Amino acid sequence: MKIVAIVSQKGGAGKTTLAVHLAARAAHDGRQAVIVDLDPQATASSWGDWRGGDNPVVVAAPHTRLEATLAEAEKSGVDLVIIDTPPSADAAAVAAARAADLVLIPTRASAFDLHAIKTTGELMKIAQKPAYVVLNAVPPRSASLIDEAAEVVKSLSLGLAPACLVDRAAFRHAVINGQTAVEFEPSSKAASEVHILYTWMCGQLGVSTKKSVKTRSAA
Numbered sequence: 001m002k003i004v005a006i007v008s009q010k011g012g013a014g015k016t017t018l019a020v021h022l023a024a025r026a027a028h029d030g031r032q033a034v035i036v037d038l039d040p041q042a043t044a045s046s047w048g049d050w051r052g053g054d055n056p057v058v059v060a061a062p063h064t065r066l067e068a069t070l071a072e073a074e075k076s077g078v079d080l081v082i083i084d085t086p087p088s089a090d091a092a093a094v095a096a097a098r099a100a101d102l103v104l105i106p107t108r109a110s111a112f113d114l115h116a117i118k119t120t121g122e123l124m125k126i127a128q129k130p131a132y133v134v135l136n137a138v139p140p141r142s143a144s145l146i147d148e149a150a151e152v153v154k155s156l157s158l159g160l161a162p163a164c165l166v167d168r169a170a171f172r173h174a175v176i177n178g179q180t181a182v183e184f185e186p187s188s189k190a191a192s193e194v195h196i197l198y199t200w201m202c203g204q205l206g207v208s209t210k211k212s213v214k215t216r217s218a219a
Ligand SMILES: Nc1ncnc2c1ncn2[C@@H]1O[C@H](COP(=O)(O)OP(=O)(O)OP(=O)(O)O)[C@@H](O)[C@H]1O
Pocket: 008, 010, 011, 012, 013, 014, 015, 016, 017, 018, 039, 041, 043, 085, 086, 087, 136, 137, 138, 165, 166, 167, 168, 169, 171, 172, 173
């Protein structure tokens, strides 16, 4: 069982968006996925209620129950756990990162947002796990912004995932019905971006992607 923690002390960075898209993409790949929702806002849990079904399963838990929740998942034969964490919650972020094989830190690409990931980056040093920044909600056709963001990420001694999610209506709209952008618009650029991020994540985790999906190149 592989575990991915999604952390960012900044609210609205895209933690839950990444969590539901990666978990559902893994389910499409024939893997049993679980989202552990450590956030009292319970956004991922609500998405799970709207979605129904059992792959991915969404389990709400306080971070003090994380270890027991993960042990239960392992016993049930789960392949992939994605831990969604609350903003501004050091203990939950560190607990998630400590339990994880890989940490993803979503951020928007503006200077203010990038500055804010410094705090998250410092916290992740405590956990000593591979941690990568994922640029999210990037404005379309903004190669220079991505280059600038890459410089900032490098200066913070963090890795940058070679895949980002662009700011697309599909990411906002799909989740309202418990869907993801991949299901909402299967041949869209949004779906392609999720596929590229998922494939890279699987590579980092040392697991193969089982099923190929039709993709288009990102903006
Ligand atoms: N790539 C994207 N394109 C368009 N909208 C996005 C994208 N990523 C996130 N959003 C929207 O931005 C808002 C915040 O995203 P999300 O809830 O995933 O962030 P979060 O980090 O989980 O927030 P919180 O810290 O409150 O838990 C949501 O309305 C979501 O639909």
